[in-house]
Amino acid sequence: MSRDVETAPFQAVAAEAGKPRPGHGPRLTARRRETLAGWLFISPWILGFLIFTAGAMVMAAGLAFSDFNLATGEARWVGARNFAQLVDDPRVATSLGNTLFFAVLSVPLEIAVALGLAMLLARVGRGAGIFRTLFFLPKMTPMVATAAIFFLLLNGSQGAINQGLRLIGVQGPQWLVDPDWIKPSIVLMSLWAVSGTMVIFLAALKNVPRELYEVASIDGAGGWRRFYNITMPMISPALFFNTIVLTIAAFQTFDQAYLLFYRDQSNAAPEASLFYAVYLFQQAFRQFNLGFAAAMAWVLFVIIMIITAVQVRVGNRFVHYSGRD
Template sequence: MARRQNLTGWLFASPVVIGLLVFTGYPFLASLYLSFCEYDIFNPPTWVGLNNYRILFTRDPLFWTSLKNVLYYTVFAVPMGITFGVALAMLLDAKIKGISVYRTIFFLPSIVPVVATSVLWLWLLNPRIGLVNTLLRLTGVAGPTWLGDPAWSKPSLIFMGVWGVGGSMIIYLAGLKDIPVTLYEAALVDGASTWQRIRHVTLPMITPVIFFNLVMGLIGSFQYFTQAFIMTGGGPLDSTLFYALHLFYQAFMYLKMGYASAMAWVLFVIVVAVTAVVFKTQGRWVHYGR
């Protein structure tokens, strides 16, 4: 009977298990194998040992450019996303009339498909007729060419990322709602100011949520691809050639699947390492209310 139940359980789980093995497990292992091969899709892969990795680190300057670009994006976009997300969640935690309308408004950008967001921002950042530069002109400032300027292209994409913090904001908001009122009451009784309540009650209590968003944000930003692919194609002057975009070009434009697999594994190792470091530090700043 127990065996039968077991079998039934596996049968029910089988779509997920098979899907995971076939569509995630197999490509995962295959890409590891391919990273040691030359593979152009047309012909069977041939084993070349560490050659792809050697080329990657010694003979492909664009690899370093793309790595620098993605680090730049991560270093600015992730902390900014957290800061704005938390700040916005706190504002939208206020008990005022029509608050759910405001919440909806700020959440909306995060449910707009990324392609639509990208096209929208292409218009907003248009140097001549875009809203951003039009507003700047009203204040007497001549705006840059944004995505057309190597110095401004990455900041433009970072601004655009901040616009979409609604998704993480909702999670912070849930975290804020979870903070027991008694803690604030105790702080009030002790005579804590607003800033002290934020600093010593609110922020420590939502550190698990910040930690979650930090990890997810890091993983997401290292894989940053779609917006750059649609909006800039890596230009101008490779200033938005992000790691995943370089990888995509190697695989599908230059037919170097083996090399692209090696790139993917290097990225995987970087992401795992960074995430491990963040996990290591959590003991010092993440409070689980215990």
């Protein structure tokens, strides 16, 4: 008997088993099961985004073209009047200028401090986990507690920072009074939570191949040369990501300025401390001018989108991706 005749019954059975049974559809493949599981896992975030972010943005877009009465809940269409008022209000320009100055000053400084701390931690051998925990603890400190601490540290007469400067013969400024030093004082406060950026840099530094440094050392490259030609290109994706994230966060700065200067409504805060998000908050929840505040929010969104697009366009020329040709 030939081999084909012997195996024919088994082939028929296998073919019959492969056919879908009546009333039953085809079974999900492993790839489809993974895809379905992934969508199920991220579905809480998707729902939260649609309800609390996308929904809020759509509602704010409607409020931006209306005069909304919070007491009655009625909205009256006013067209582009709220946006015209943005141009006429000098405090909008002041707050936007303060925010831009803060972003230009804080983002490079936070990048430099975070990268420096990450490079120090990358060299630690024993006890590296302990040091990473200690450096990350300030990130877990509530912002209210951080503001209270820096309110004492930055006191012009009795603050610890100025007392330390006096020990080396330097007269410290009036951090929270002098308009020229108010934004730098908020920058110092923002550095307290730089550990989040530091962790990203630390992970990027750990992924740099050690062989590159060994080869460069054999060729006689010094420390700065290795940093510029090896470290910077290899961690450029993390540097690019942190720059964009910190820039977006800087334009939305609210907590530091509000807790230092605006929590006590009985005292007039200096103009140098008026940030864009703070003025938006005042218009929405102090003056109840929700239409004007919504217009401010959408203008800020457009500004951030433009700046981010420019950063992406410019940054892609300098970012090195190891998997890209």
